[in-house]
Each structure stands twice: as structure tokens, then as C-alpha cells.
Amino acid sequence: xxxxxxxxxxxxxxxxxxxxxxxxxxxxxxxxxxxxxxxxxxxxxxxxxxxxxxxxxxxxxxxxxxxxxxxxxxxxxxxxxxxxxxxxxxxxxxxxxxxxxxxxxxxxxxxxxxxxxxxxxxxxxxxxxxxxxxxxxxxxxxxxxxxxxxxxxxxxxxxxxxxxxxxxxxxxxxxxxxxxxxxxxxxxxxxxxxxxxxxxxxxxxxxxxxxxxxxxxxxxxxxxxxxxxxxxxxxxxxxxxxxxxxxxxxxxxxxxxxxxxxxxxxxxxxxxxxxxxxxxxxxxxxxxxxxxxxxxxxxxxxxxxxxxxxxxxxxxxxxxxxxxxxxxxxxxxxxxxxxxxxxxxxxxxxxxxxxxxxxxxxxxxxxxxxxxxxxxxxxxxxxxxxxxxxxxxxxxxx
Ligand code: PMP
Ligand code: GLU
Numbered sequence: 136x137x138x139x140x141x142x143x144x145x146x147x148x149x150x151x152x153x154x155x156x157x158x159x160x161x162x163x164x165x166x167x168x169x170x171x172x173x174x175x176x177x178x179x180x181x182x183x184x185x186x187x188x189x190x191x192x193x194x195x196x197x198x199x200x201x202x203x204x205x206x207x208x209x210x211x212x213x214x215x216x217x218x219x220x221x222x223x224x225x226x227x228x229x230x231x232x233x234x235x236x237x238x239x240x241x242x243x244x245x246x247x248x249x250x251x252x253x254x255x256x257x258x259x260x261x262x263x264x265x266x267x268x269x270x271x272x273x274x275x276x277x278x279x280x281x282x283x284x285x286x287x288x289x290x291x292x293x294x295x296x297x298x299x300x301x302x303x304x305x306x307x308x309x310x311x312x313x314x315x316x317x318x319x320x321x322x323x324x325x326x327x328x329x330x331x332x333x334x335x336x337x338x339x340x341x342x343x344x345x346x347x348x349x350x351x352x353x354x355x356x357x358x359x360x361x362x363x364x365x366x367x368x369x370x371x372x373x374x375x376x377x378x379x380x381x382x383x384x385x386x387x388x389x390x391x392x393x394x395x396x397x398x399x400x401x402x403x404x405x406x407x408x409x410x411x412x413x414x415x416x417x418x419x420x421x422x423x424x425x426x427x428x429x430x431x432x433x434x435x436x437x438x439x440x441x442x443x444x445x446x447x448x449x450x451x452x453x454x455x456x457x458x459x460x461x462x463x464x465x466x467x468x469x470x471x472x473x474x475x476x477x478x479x480x481x482x483x484x485x486x487x488x489x490x491x492x493x494x495x496x497x498x499x500x501x502x503x504x505x506x507x508x509x510x511x512x513x514x515x516x517x518x519x520x521x522x523x524x525x526x527x528x529x530x531x532x533x
Contacts, residue, residue, distance in 0.1 A: 147269055151262050151500030155484065159494035170521040172509045173494040175311060175459060177376040179431075181413075182424040185375060188416030192409045201405035204396045205232025205384070209411050212418045213384050220344075223356050223367065225386045231395045232414075234406045236342045236370035236383030238399070241267050243366045243385060244303070246394035247336055248273040252302035257288045258502035259461065261311045261340070265502075273302065277502055282452055282463055286313040290324040297332050304329070307340035308354070309347055312501040312508040313461045314436075314454020319353040326358035336391075338366045342383070343457040345374040345425050348433050363388055373457075374425050375417045380410040432458050435511040435518060442522045446529060458512040461498065465505040470532035477532065480507050491528035493521045 155173035163169045180186075204210065210227040217223040217230075233239040240263070248254070248271040256264050258279045265275040278296045280288045293304075309316045317325070329337060339355045356365035370383030385395065405411075436453075439460055443451045448466030470477050472490070477483050480497040484507060488494050498506030511518055 143270065148262075148266055148500065150266070152496055155488075155494050155496045158488060162488065162492070162494075167492055169488070170493045170513065170517050170524070172511070172513055172518075172521055173496050175373075175457075175510050175512060176378040177373060177428060177458070177512050178514060179376040179428050181376050181380070182417075184420055185377065185413050185417045189380075189409050189413040192412035197408040197412055199408070201408045201411055203400040203405045204392075205230065205405065206408075206411050206415070209415045209418075212415050213386070216418050217367070217386055221352070221354055221357065221367075223354070223362070223386070226389075229389055229392045230384055230386050231392050231399065232382070232384045232406050232411060233395075233399060234383070234403055235372065235381045236340065236368050237263060238403065238406075239368050239370070239383045239385040239395070240264070240305070240338065240340060241270070242395035242398050243336075243338055243368070243387070243391065244268060244271040244273065244305075245398050246391055248302055251300065253298060253300040255293070255296045255301060255304045256502075257293075257306045259286055259310070259312050259498065259506070260305075260502050261307055262500040264305050268305075274300075276301070279502065282450060282461075282506075285452060286310065286315040286461070287317055287321065288325075290328045293325055294328045294331075297328075297335075301332070301335045303336045303338055305338040305340065307342065307457075309343040309454075309456025311343065311457055312459050312496075312498070312503075312506075313452060314457045314459050315452070316347060316349060316455035317353060318349065318351070319357070322353050322355050323358065326355060326361055329355070329364070330358075330360045333364070336364050336366055337361060338368060340368040342368065342370050342373050344369060345422075346429055346432050346458060347456040348436060349455050366391060371414050371417050376428065377410075377413070377417065380407070380413055382406060382410045382414045432511070435513075435515060436460075438515060439509065439511045439518050439522065442519070446522070446526045448529075458510055460509050460511065461501075461503070461506050462509070463505050464498075464507045467529060467532055468505070472532050480504060483507065486532075487525060487528055490531070491521075491524040493524050493528075 210230040366387040372378040449462040451462040
């Protein structure tokens with residue numbers, strides 16, 4: 136047998152975030168003192184009342200298959216959250232609960248894309264969007280925004296990318312990997328363009344909603360003229376430090392929600408029953424722990440941005456949300472170390488893992504070859520030490 140694997144895999148890239156996390160775990164297991172700034176996950180523990188709800192769920196025998204789309208009370212709690220926090224009105228039937236926001240995005244793309252349909256993706260983008268588009272047999276159309284425009288596309292750039300084949304637009308706000316944030320006014324400019332071209336969907340990934348240093352979230356779905364076309368993605372991984380619970384959700388018009396349920400029903404069934412009960416608790420309780428974590432991320436943002444200024448050649452942005460900085464590191468490309476030449480930021484990130492014992496992610500997988508992504512979802516001490524080590528190792532390059 137010659138072709139062991141499907142052609143689907145020919146151009147599919149491994150998730151660069153997960154790859155770096157895996158490498159750093161492996162080095163740690165070998166005894167190296169690695170500081171992990173690669174994986175985007177809060178270092179905080181899940182708040183106690185949420186953990187307690189998970190334990191109660193086990194004791195109350197939530198051990199049977201849950202409904203594919205999620206428990207009705209959880210879907211209602213999510214619909215209530217959308218109304219309370221975002222002013223968006225959905226029926227519980229329009230909400231689908233999935234195994235992480237990751238699966239929600241994949242369900243959405245699988246629901247709407249036919250072969251060759253175009254998906255507009257502003258770059259830098261989250262690594263998994265183009266790869267999921269490939270799996271759904273669509274074609275990604277990238278619209279790039281550099282650091283000089285704070286990594287945000289303009290309405291004119293958006294309009295230029297729209298064709299008769301455009302089927303969807305997907306982005307995250309606040310953004311992974313840049314931490315950039317489109318405020319309401321900026322989204323209005325984009326919404327006006329979307330309104331002119333009514334034949335495609337808008338996937339709005341708002342998983343970093345509560346890690347927003349401007350103090351106010353903004354959603355494309357809040358513009359009534361495009362509300363019906365928006366598929367809003369969210370989850371509890373970031374807001375409640377629940378990455379391992381694997382809980383995400385989407386809300387969309389009924390046909391799309393029902394299509395996602397159909398797809399999920401043939402792939403994974405309902406998401407973990409215990410995690411659903413914990414999520415119900417998270418979404419119906421006092422939000423103080425979430426706000427406290429957000430305040431801590433802001434302190435770390437200020438700290439890391441300031442500290443990065445001491446590294447010559449790195450040009451850093453000032454993120455307005457999420458927990459990533461995305462400096463331009465092109466100054467170091469072409470430089471030499473003992474082992475040879477650094478040809479790109481992927482090699483730079485490997486050099487830094489080996490030499491500084493700090494793991495971070497090259498911008499290449501995010502559509503920005505010259506940049507590197509550092510997560511500041513790490514303790515202040517670890518950030519402090521990591522940047523010192525990075526400075527030292529970068530200083531060795533000539
Ligand atoms: N969207 C973005 C922008 C992300 O950074 C992530 C990473 N966790 C996800 C979606 C997926 O999150 P999860 O599957 O943990 O809910
Ligand atoms: N979203 C996080 C990140 O970008 C977690 C890893 C992943 O799912 O890709 O690091």
C-alpha cells in the first residue's frame with residue numbers, strides 16, 4: 136500500500152502552539168528547567184465553586200450521555216449570558232455546546248463550507264483557522280495587517296478581499312496571537328462593509344472576551360444589520376481558567392445551530408457531562424474570580440511590555456486584550472550562534488528553547504514570519520526570569 140495517509144494531510148500543518156508546548160513538556164521531563172511562554176492557557180487554578188460543581192456532578196451521577204447540543208439548562212444559561220453581557224438575543228435552541236471553542240469553530244466551518252468556498256482571515260490569525268478551513272475543503276484568503284496598524288485590518292482591506300466565492304470571515308477579538316482589540320467604532324467600519332455583501336457568514340471568536348484591558352468588550356454580532364449572519368464563538372477555557380474541561384459553545388441562526396448539532400452528533404456526541412455542569416456553575420455565579428484574573432493579566436501585560444523594551448531589536452506591540460505579546464523579531468534573523476545561522480523565527484524559537492530554556496512560538500503559524508508570540512499567562516516571577524534569559528540568549532547572537 137503506497138498511500139497510507141489521506142491527501143487531506145498533505146498540506147495540513149501541525150498546530151505550532153501545541154507543538155511547542157509538547158517540546159517544552161518533553162524537555163521538562165528530561166530535567167531541564169523550562170519556562171513555558173508558548174501555550175495560551177491561564178496558569179490560575181479553576182475557581183473553587185466551579186471545581187465543587189464538577190465534583191457534585193460526579194456524585195449526582197451525571198455519568199450518562201448528555202444531549203448532543205448540551206443540557207437544556209446550560210444552553211439557557213448561555214443564552215442568558217449572551218443577553219446579559221453582550222445584549223445579544225438568542226433562544227436556547229440556537230446555542231450548541233461543544234468540546235472546546237475549537238470544536239465549535241470546526242462545526243461552524245463544516246456546516247457552511249463547500250469545496251473551494253473562500254474564507255477571509257485577517258492575519259495575524261489564530262493557527263487553527265486556516266487548518267480547519269483546509270479540513271472543510273475551503274480556501275483561505277488572508278488579509279494582512281502589520282504592527283504599524285496594530286495588526287488590525289481596515290474596512291477598505293476587507294472590502295478588497297470579498298469575492299463572489301466568499302462564504303465566511305473568521306477572526307478573534309481580542310486577538311490571538313496579537314492581543315489587538317477592535318473597539319465598537321472600529322467594528323462599525325467593518326460591519327458597514329459586511330452589510331453591503333449579504334451572502335456570507337461572520338464567525339466571531341470571542342473567547343478572550345473577559346481578558347480585555349480597555350474595560351469594554353465589542354462584538355460584530357451587536358450590529359443588527361449583520362446579526363443574523365454572525366456565528367458567535369465563546370467558551371470557558373480562558374475566562375474561568377478551565378482549559379482542561381474542554382468546554383466551548385456557539386450561537387447562530389437556527390439552521391446553522393442545527394447543522395452543528397448534526398455534525399457533532401456523528402463525531403463526538405455531547406460534550407463531557409461533568410464539564411457541562413461545571414460550566415453551568417461558572418456562567419451563573421459571581422464573576423469576581425474572572426475579573427480578578429483579568430486584573431492580574433493587565434499587571435503582567437504592563438510588566439512584560441516594559442521589560443521587553445530592554446531587549447535591543449525587538450519591536451513590541453501593546454496588547455489590549457488576551458494574554459499574548461507579538462514582537463517583531465526580524466532583527467535577529469540572519470544572525471549567528473555557535474550552532475549556525477538563524478534563518479527564520481521558527482529557528483529562533485528553537486534556539487531560544489535550547490539556549491534560554493524558554494518556550495515561545497514563532498509567528499510563522501500565525502501568518503507573521505517575522506514575529507514571535509510570548510504568552511504572559513505565566514506567573515510574574517516566571518515572566519521576569521524568562522525575559523532575562525531571552526535577553527541573555529539573544530545577546531549571544533551576532
Ligand atoms: N479560539 C482562540 C482564538 C484560541 O486562542 C483558542 C485557544 N484555546 C481557542 C479558540 C480554542 O479554545 P478551547 O478549545 O480551549 O475552548
Ligand atoms: N489557544 C491556545 C494557544 O493559542 C491553546 C493551544 C491551542 O489550542 O492551539 O496557545
